[in-house]
Amino acid sequence: MKVPDLGTTLTTSTKFKVVDTSVPKVDGYALVKGKTVFTDDFNIPNALVVKILRSPHAHAIIRFVDASEALALEGVVCVLTHKDVPRVAYTRAGQGYPEPSPYDTFVLDKKVRYVGDAVAIVAAETEEIANRALKLIKVEYEVLPAVLDYEHASDDGMPVIHDEPEISGAYDPSRNIASHYEMHIEDVDKELAKCDVVVEGTYYTPNPSHAMMEPHTAISYFDPNGRLTIISSTQVPYHVRRIIRHIFGVESRVIKPRIGGGFGGKQAIHVEAYVTAVTLKTGRPARCVYTREETMTATNTRHAMRFKVRVGASKDGKLRVIDMDGLSNTGAYGEHALTTFMVAGSKTLPLYNKVKAVRFKGDVVYTNIEPAGAFRGYGAPQSMFALDSALDELAYKLGMDPIDFKLKNSIREGETSPVFRMMGEGREGVEQIIQSCKIEECALAGAKLFNWYEKKKRPKVKGTKARGCGVAFAMQGSSIPAIDMGGATIKMNDDGTFNLMIGATDLGTGSDTILAQIAAEALHTTTDKFIVYSSDTDVTPFDKGAYASSTTYVSGNATKRAAERMAQEILKAASEIMDKPIEELHLEDGKVISESGHSITYSEIQTKLFYSFKQRQLEVTESFVSEVSPPPYMVSFAEVEIDLETGKVDVLNFLSYVDCGTPINPKLARGQVEGATVQGIGMVLYEEHVFDKNGRMVTNDFFTYKIPSRKDVKNIKVEFAKSYEPTGPFGAKSVSEIGLDTPAPAIANAIFDAVGIRVKKLPIKSEDIFFALKNMAKSL
Amino acid sequence: MKVEFKVNDRKHSIEIEPGELLVETLRRLGYKSVKHACDTASCGACSVQLDGNPVLSCRTFTAAVDGHEIKTVEAFSKEGELSAVQKALVEEGAVQCGFCIPALVVTAEALLNENPNPTEEEIKTYLNGNLCRCTGYVSQNHAIMKAAELRRNSASVPAGNQGELS
Missing domain, CATH: 3.90.1170.50 (Aldehyde oxidase/xanthine dehydrogenase, a/b hammerhead)
Structure with a gap:
């Protein structure tokens, strides 16, 4: 699957002034003062x-x-x-x-x-x-009668949940199947027969709630x-x-x-x-x-999924087969049913592009519980738990360090995967050749920083506690290519400020801030010169919204385009005012400066344009839709401690090494990964919805549904690889979702390393570990 | 019934319903920084200071604060200037959606008044009831450590008095 070198020069030579700095959030002061903003x-x-x-x-x-x-x-x-x-x-x-x-x-x-x-x-x-x-x-x-067990939702004789005649777009509502998908590359069974080592397993992930603080x-x-x-x-x-x-x-x-x-x-x-x-x-x-x-x-949860996985490799550590047979529970309604299931494949499988045969298939079924919907990671955390856990087991059986095995089989710059073309969101995807991928740096520098090799050598058990380490690899995307569109409008004011109008939807991520940084960089000024108005359909240009890891990439590129065109408009106006050819002018620190050393400020330009000279308002609108979806990459390392007497699992250390291209605002980017990591730890260790026999959710508040609190979080570290995505705004890719893909497999792999138990069902509860340990002791 | 109490040094004398909770009263009076988020006293987003101590306003009867002093986040930024805690939270990127932040500020200010030099473990313990779903807590804890240091080093503002309205 290696493609010829494109000759792309991946340059980071440009020195940034605003991008890649941690300016405070543009809405931070209002939020920290408790202003009336919600x-x-x-x-x-x-x-x-x-x-x-x-x-x-x-x-x-x-x-x-x-x-x-x-x-x-x-x-x-x-x-x-x-x-x-x-x-x-x-x-x-x-x-x-x-x-x-x-x-x-x-x-x-x-x-x-x-x-x-x-x-x-x-x-x-x-x-x-x-x-x-x-x-x-x-x-x-x-x-x-109700359908409460998704593993039997399409059995013969089950009640039909959607029998209304108006329904459209569902795959087979008469059998409670909302969506169905299947793809394959080569013949997985034939290829499995050729493998020296094969691992099979069935993995379950539950349906956690978003539990955002604002209802x-x-x-x-x-x-x-x-x-x-x-x-x-x-x-x-x-x-x-x-x-x-x-x-x-x-x-x-x-x-x-x-x-x-x-x-x-x-x-x-x-x-x-x-x-x-x-x-x-x-x-x-x-x-x-x-x-x-x-x-x-009564809103949405994550889709609970079951994956039956078969992976196989030859003795030399070459991964030959990935076969994933999935089942997803969309609950009562099918919002995001097909697309979350496809993302479970499309945002995981291309990571291991050296594989010979791939199959990914399954149904998304209706049941009589709260509908599932979009949730950070959008299917990828579910399938990556299954895939990475299986690959870890395969590495173990091959006698290889999982880092070596996963690195040996993962994608690199200049390469592609046929999965990019085959699997999009709800339809075919787009071909793409990876132009930025620092997964090797993430794995190797991460291993060093984590002390992976030293930690692996240490004795596992000390008294009543056992420690172990696990590693997990992940990728995501940056936008839905050829579908997601975002627009940006920039209007210049006579005080030298700009209104940045974007449809992009800041949900706390800081997108208003990073988009202002992108605009400031392109316009050679500072972030505080931008007054950001976002997400008002009568005022701002269209944007698809905040999802699919798209805002930095799509809305960021739209903003960059608009800012670059505004720069041209400013130069043109300055050229007329100063009576100098554009070629002799450049932008610097909120001014236009000529070769002869004369300068005019943005404020002076727009003031003249308002009142006295070729009068006009400088304003531009640009849009962006991407042809590709450059994946960010990440390698995470987890160290767990297990109380052998109770089965309690503590995540002592969690390090994520991330390639998100240029982090536009490193502190905000780090916050995205830290937040996702803790949500991931919640999904792995604490968060579980319990239903009574009539399908009523019992865990309907923060007492009964436990999200991680401050004391649950031990040592979390995030590092960024030096990376530059040529198609991204100032080299940026996405960063908000990928952090949820690794906690489950990294922690599960670490538990295996500590006590030899392969956990295949989330959440990992103390009692499950306790009884597994007891059973192990019995069989010894 | 009628109650009298101070909010951020402003006197309020109001009629309340029997059983009225402080979170409702405060929001009705315009203190919208006090958030409704869980209904079960488990998230901390409604925290305010009652005579300097953090309390959950969703589990405090308004009748019980008769004659007492309440502080909400608005008390801590004088003339628009942020307190050390607020400044550090913004600077450390510890404010994502910001919904839990007013209550976090109120609680952290109380912590630093009680303990000007807390360890990270002490911060986690004191603020364990302030849930945040965005940040993973890491940046918030660092910000509070940083704010504590700022307050200790700040000669002009004696520790313990920061944020008091004159």
Whole structure:
């Protein structure tokens, strides 16, 4: 799969002034002062409080709703049921249009498909009245048998979850299959027969919650001119606007203020449709703030997945086969069903491009639990746990150090993988040749920094504790190529500042800041000269939204293009004002400087252009859509300590060595990896949803659903490889998702190193380790 | 019923409902930095200082603060100038989405008033109830260490008084 050298010169020779520095976040001061910047902080006079009546049953037909008692309550303004909202099928997934997710959802339906599914929308003058009204609505359900075990969702005779005639885009709803995918390269069975060593295993990953701190929130109102306006804590304002129009046939303006975390959980339309329905019905502003319980039980989780993996190698350590047979649980609705499953393959398989035969296939099935959706990593953390764990076991059986084995078989600069072309998101992908890949540096420099070889030699057991080390490799992407588009507008002001208008959606990641840094670099000025306005569909240019590791790369390239064109506009204006040819002019520190040493500031230029000279406003808009999706790479090292008496696992050290190209803002980039690592540790060790026998989620708050707290986090280190992606803005690739791909396999591999147990099911609970240790002792 | 209390040195004399929780009262009065995030007293995002001690305002009855003093994050940046804790959090990249940050500042200020020279372990213990899903805590802990040092080294602002309104 090696391709001829392209002769690309990968240069980092450019000295950056703003990029690759850790300027403070442009919104940092407002946030740290606790300003009113989040959706629920806005005072909208006269706003109704919206609450949702939710299903107590996992699967039922609504026979009859009597809201008369609720409506009779003073202060209740409306109660909407499925009869009162448009019957339009859609997908909640915020994705490029047309979406690869099935249209299997209604604002309200006459059937409920999980405990928590919406039954009715209540709007009242106060929260207390709304809550009382919920209790007064009488609903008669015809309870249906439910599908709760995803491994049997498509068995013969299982109840059909989506039997509505309007459904479209699902693979085989009559068998509860939302999506299906399969691909292969060569014949895996024939190739496996030729392998000297083969490892087989079945791996399970669960359905954790995003658990972002800010619950889902939206407000809607008519502005003074009658334009529907929606303020929402969303990652996808433009998709919200499009989906609202699709459902209600109404044009709207969607504004995303600061949002309190998302991680993919806000890459879907949840609350917006409910407040819109109320505002359209009553003409009044409407506010809906989900409770933590609703955020846990009635939004999205990660897709739980099962992978049956077969990998095989020859004695010399050449990986010959990867065969992954998957099953993904999308829950009651199919948002992101196909695409998360395909990403599970497309963002893992190309890492091992030396392999001869590959197969990746499986179903994504409906069940009667909370729907799964987009969640940081988007399928890759699930499959990388399976693939990397299996490769680790293979290396062990080959008698090779896992670093050597994974390095020997992984991709390098100038190479490609046929998987890039075969697997996109919901369709074929695009060919690409890797122009930046420092996985070798990540592995080798990381091993040194981690003391890998010394640590591996140390005795494992000391008293009642055992220690072990594990390593995991990962890749991700930077945007969905040939689909994701982002725009940027730059307007120059007469005080020498610029308005940077971007559709890109900062969900706490710092994208407003890094985009301002990119613009400042290209315009030879400083970040503080940029006033950033983002994510207002009436003001900013289109952007697909914050997902698919695309903002730095796609929105960053759009911003860079716009800034470069603004630079040309400034030079042209200066040339006219100064009466010098453009070739004799250059930009420096917010000024245009001529060869003869004369200069004019940006402020002076725009002031003249406003009032006295060839009058015009300098403003440019540029867009960017990528033909490729350059993967970031990462190697992580975990050291765990296991209490042999209780099975408790502690992650003592976790080092991630990352190739994300140029980190535009190193401190913010590091924060992305640190945050993802801890979310990963949560997924591996703590976070598990428990359902009762009727499909009700029991773990619906932060008491019963444990996310890592400060004391759970020991020593986490992040280093960046020196890397430069020629197609990225100032050499940058993505960094926000990849950090979630490695914790599971690295920790599982470390547990094996410590106590010889291969854990194949997440989360790894103390009691599982305890009983595995007991069983081991028995069989000795 | 009627209660009187101070928020950030401003006196409030208001009517409340029986059973009203402090988080509701404060948000109603416009102190929107006090966040609603979990409903079960387990995330810390609603923390405020009650007579200098951090408390969860979602588990504090407003009636119970009658005659007492509350501080929210707004108390700690005088005339727009950030406290050492706030400055360090921004500089260390420890503010991602920022939703948990006001409560973190309030709690960290209380910690540094009690213990001007905390170890990282002491920071983790004191702030263990302040959940953050974005940062992984690493940068936040470093920022608080840095702020503690800044406060200790700052001759003009004696440790323990930072953030007090004059």
